[in-house]
Amino acid sequence: MRPQDRFDTHEVTNQPGPPPLRDAWAGDVALREAVDAAGGQAGPLAEYGAALASPELAEAGRAAEANPPQHLAFDRAGRRLDEVRFDPGYHALMRTGLAAGYAALPWEGAAGGHATHAAMVYMASQREAGHCCPMTMTYAAIPALAGATGPAAAFRDKAMSRAYDPAVAPVAAKAGVTIGMAMTEKQGGSDVRANATRAEPADGAWRLTGHKWFCSAPMSDAFLTLAQTGAGLSCFLVPRWLEDGRNGIVIERLKAKLGNRANASAEITYHGAEAYLLGEDGQGVRTILAMVHHTRLDTAMAPAGLMQAALIEAHHWCAGRRTFQKRLIDQPLMRAVLADLALDREGALALGMRVAQAFDDPAQTAFARIGVALAKFLSNKRCPVVVAEAMEVLGGMGYVDDTPLPMLYREAPLNGIWEGSGNVICLDILRTLARVPEAGEALRAELAAARGENRHYDAALADFAARWPGLPSEAEGRWFCERAATLLTASVLLRRAPAAVSDAYAVTRAAGEGGRVPGATAAREVGVVLDRMAAG
Incomplete structure (x- = not known):
């Protein structure tokens, strides 16, 4: 039944309702083009897109974000629980994503697995981004668990399951598990080598004692974590539940976060928690980098999805709103x-998918390493700007939680902080280029591949090479990384996107013809670019 739109005092007109539910696969021509170019699998993406577009999952996303997880420290009798309870909508999203292969598909052996996974991240982030965190960490933990033996091997096998099983139970009783991460400590932050958590051998395993300032997804079935042994910083898998009861993990509190509200983040303390060593003793950073590397792919793709969700709202509003006798869109x-x-x-979409393609090809490992860092850096610097501007398009309505813009705005900064904030990523890029010659060679080859396609790009590439014939000073790290990432994006678009899109990007971003605020550019093929926003 239509809502009432006539009142004694006024009639509701010129107020666009919410946009119709949109299939993030069938309704996004740019995504389909990018997946095809990257060698991804269209079939699983079509099924996942249709599921995410259902009214049931749309409501699940709204409910999961509106009803944050709750920490149950004790039961009614005062017995310790340390559990986290979630809205049913969160469980529905998790069940759908894991069944689609969000975490497992890239490791099942089919071609284009990582590209397909990256597209799933992009689509899921448009519906509700909080539930992506535990699925992303489960996906990323699998390579870190590749050589696991003994009890840890069971977690590797169950992480590969497409079943979602939120039961409070040991791994042997679970149909599938999720894996979280607990690395950060108060005194160290990004400097994990300053971690003070201690690990001592005990009964064929290890016992951990210490505090973690950030634990992502504390209701996961196990966590990858770092602790000090006699040999140095080492990587461990810490089960949440043991065969004879709860492990020695206490949730001190849940973090009251700006966004990502459907997902829990916590402070935890290890009180002699049982743990299993992964990799070599004393080589913890090297071991956990396999997980960090893959989570970075997702932090590079998610901002593209958030931007897309915000732009859909803005475009729909402009198409249905009239001002000064014309539609806003005109x-x-x-x-x-x-x-x-x-x-x-x-x-952001094109670069993220190009990097995901490199994750699928062992011959492109060097490019994957440098490309994912550049993509994460640039896309996350642009995401808050794009979402804020899309919010402004709706005026006051955009600032109200009746629309998804506030949720998207709260989410926009997260991926730029998670797994290395901007300065950390810049330093990592510089270190990689200095220490891994193959990475620099791969980046130069990727940039050169588009030479001759656009004169603005060619001039910008020449200026870049002249400005930095070698690596920059640390103080110029952000400038260098921004330019490198922008040129890399332009190179991908010039080879894979329609000319109207790639030319406009080369002129406005690579050549810098325009101001520093959105829309401060000379109009170039605006109609074609806008049509792609609305086209399915």
């Missing part, structure tokens, strides 16, 4: 703003 200044924002989404 106003030249608004068209310039929307098209300029769309270029950031096109670039």
